[in-house]
Amino acid sequence: MITLNINKKNYKLDADPETPLLWILRDHVGLVGTKFGCGVAQCGACVVHLDGEAVRSCVTKASRAQGKKVVTIEGLSEKNNHPLQKAWLELDVSQCGYCQAGQIMSAAVLLKENKNPTDEDINDAMSGNICRCGTYLRIRDAIKLAAKENI
Structure with a gap:
């Protein structure tokens, strides 16, 4: 069980902490704006913010996101007006x-x-x-x- 703060909302998830953050976002939370491109941190399609830093979610383990703030494209602005x-x-x-x-x-x-x-x-x-x-x-x-x- 892991707890993640994603787009200002806390999620308690029954997921392996070694799971890439990308799959937590897409498969467990249902936030599909973050895309899978290459799976090896080379293309940038999966970039999210982790405590304000741009990270490749395809290679960032969910355990690294615990205790930090994750922001996805869906959370960049409330009304898509960034x-x-x-x-x-x-x-x-x-x-x-x-x-x-x-x-x-x-x-x-x-x-x-x-x-x-x-x-x-x-x-x-x-x-x-x-x-x-x-x-x-x-x-x-x-x-x-x-x-x-x-x-």
């Missing part, structure tokens, strides 16, 4: 959309740490997030747009 979510929509960033939750979650940590990132800062911070559709330029533009809202 500046990044609004910028993503305004600039029509998504193509297939599969990687976008992970992209947004990584970008949110970037903007929390750097309120006015340069192109190089964005490229460096987002380099571990793969978009098979190649929307990288729109992603960078959306991050810049969201930064103007002073997150």
